[in-house]
Structure formats: C-alpha cells, structure tokens
Amino acid sequence: MLIVADENIPLLESFFGDIGDIRRVSGRTMTAADVQDADVLLVRSVTRVGPELLEGSRVRFVGTATIGTDHVDQAWLAERGIRFAAAPGCNANSVAEFVLSVLSVHAEVRALSDWTAMSVGIVGVGNVGGELARKLERLGFEVKLCDPPRAEAEGDEEQFVSLEEAMECDVVTLHTPLTRDGKHATFRMLDAARLDRLRADQLLINAGRGEVIDARALHERLGQANAPRVALDVWEREPRIDPELVERVWLATPHIGGYSLEGKVQGTEMVYRALSHYLGLPVRKKAGQFLPEPALSKVSFTSAADEQDALRIALRACYDPRADDARLRAAMGGSADERAAAFDRLRRDYPVRRECSSLKVQLKGTSKSLQDSFRAIGFKLKI
C-alpha cells in the first residue's frame, strides 16, 4: 500500500510505517503526479483536495490531520466513494491556550490589574470556542457565546447571543470554520460595516480562517484613528499574506494557534485511528507514547505577591505569542515569493511548543482562587 503524505505531518513513520510505504511530499506544492499511484492520501490544511488532485488516481482514503476541512471537497470525495477523515478537536486546546496568552499580553499592555475585568465574545462555539469558553468561565471572565447554527439546532436561544451583541465585548475572538454557502456562511462575515462598529478599546482576534474577515476592509479600518486592536493568526490568501496588514495589526502570527506539539501529534493520531478502522487494523498507538519530556517540566511559586503575575509567568513560559509575532514581522521583507516562502518556513520549522498540561506547577502559600485559576487553564498542580 502506498501512502502519500504531507512531509509536515509529524510522526508519519511511527504511526503509518507498518501500514504501508510512505512517500513524503510538500503539502503546498503537491500535484496529481505525486498522488496518482497512491492508495491513501494524508494532508494538512495547505493542500487543496478535489478532482484536480485526485481525478484518475487510485486513492481510496483521504485523511487531514487538521480540524479545518475547507481545503477538502468532501462532496466530490463522497461522490467517488473515497473515504474521508479529519481530526476534529485535535488542536482545540492549543488554540484556546494561544488566545489566553494573547489576552494576558493585551491586559498587561492595557495595564489592567485584573484581566478577568474584560468581557469576551466568542464567535463559533465548537471544539475550540467551547474549550476557550470553559477556561474563561472558570477563570471568572464574563463570556458571551455566539453560534447561530448551534442556537438553532439546540433550540437554546438563551445560551447564545447575536454576532452584534458578541461584538460589543471588550474582546471578540473568532473560531468559526470557513464556509461560503448557506444561511450561516462565514466568508467575509466581518465586513466593513461590522468592522466600523468596533471601538478603539476593543481587541479583535481571528484564529479561525483568514477569509472570515474582509481583509481589504480591515486594512482600511486599521488606518483610521479610532481603530480597534487586532491580533491575526490566520490570513487571507496564505502564504501570500498582505505585508501592510501585518504592519497594521497589533499581533501577527503565522497560523500557528494550533501548533502545540500535543495538537499536531493528536492530529496524526486521529487520522491513524480513522485509517486503521477503515482498513480493519487494530489501533495500537497513541499520541501520548510519542510525546517527549518537556524542556520545562516544573515551576514553583511561593506566596506570590501579585498572583496574576504568577499566572502570567506560567502561561507565557509555555507560550508567548510575541515571539511568533516578532518572527513573522522579521520575515516580511523581500519579494512576494520570498515572503510566502518565509511564511511557510516559519510554520515548517516551528519550535517545539508544549501545552500547559505538560508543566507541573508547585504553589506554596498561595490563595485558593489562584490555585483554581491554574487548574482552569490546565496546569497540573502540586500544592
């Protein structure tokens, strides 16, 4: 059996080496010739999967080791009887931690003594938005949830607010899929009119897909005096992103919200499980067995004078978005081709990033509420 796979999928050999021969190719530039003789195709989000890639091939199974599926023509695959599997939720915790870290930097820049004083509107309350909401609520934030498809399906209008109401919050964070059709299509959902209503004291985060915001309208809005602060992890036309937009946003990261090691390896694991089920093979491997000891495994705080400092230090010891922001800005020189290559390189060579659950936190003489906050984020506590 021949498995053609994006070379950026981690642990290919460990998970799939005993299932078939693996041909590693660049996900971004994969062509029909690369996959023609394959039985199985494994991708991440940068490969468009549909008739152009697969017509005439013998591929029977396609797996994407990602949450997002907007790069896959699922209707066409179903029509051809090609089995498809994604990795729902694989990196949801990683994105939630990314947003928490962005919030902590934002609160510090705004000199807020208590970050929970900010209200947060979550747009798209699925695996990512739901995980983020759970953490924020446990931390004591006021959270507003906007998810019209869920509100309709669950008949629970009370739990959810409108997009307009969510966009009144101090922080608005986007976690919807990219969809182009239907009543709840998200393509350019944040258009010029909606962006105009944002205030200068608000923070807008997009960690869903770039095209959910009208990038041209955002570019113009950010040139105005009362512009909101914006953190973008995802961009229109990746990897050929707009360098002027990078300059105008407050925080710019190269689509790495979900790039914790745990998130990436879980993506591989979920596709491995789906392929094993499809082939009738036993599932013997688990993501956890391949995760190394983290470089930083313990941190200890004694009667922290400023308890929020302790939380901030631990959170940023695991992940600080300013490092990714600095790397992306530094990569924005040169021609459009050079910038696109640099964007992909930053993602390919991404440093190992571990989730908060990999860090044991020892707390001595600290308050119960600080302990609860550490737990809410996902740290392992030793008291």
Ligand SMILES: NC(=O)c1ccc[n+]([C@@H]2O[C@H](COP(=O)([O-])OP(=O)(O)OC[C@H]3O[C@@H](n4cnc5c(N)ncnc54)[C@H](O)[C@@H]3O)[C@@H](O)[C@H]2O)c1
């Ligand atoms: N930045 C990153 O690295 C990164 C990582 C993972 C996922 N993502 C993106 O985030 C998206 C969400 O991930 P998820 O795991 O939460 O997906 P999910 O499918 O579990 O949840 C998405 C939620 O969005 C809701 N939704 C759909 N249309 C909406 C609309 N118009 N308004 C408000 N809500 C709407 C859905 O009802 C659903 O509850 C993915 O599709 C992917 O594109 C980005």
Ligand SMILES: O=C(O)[C@H](O)[C@H](O)COP(=O)(O)O
């Ligand atoms: O959809 C997802 O899971 C994320 O956007 C994912 O992190 C994208 O990473 P990529 O597939 O581009 O490496």
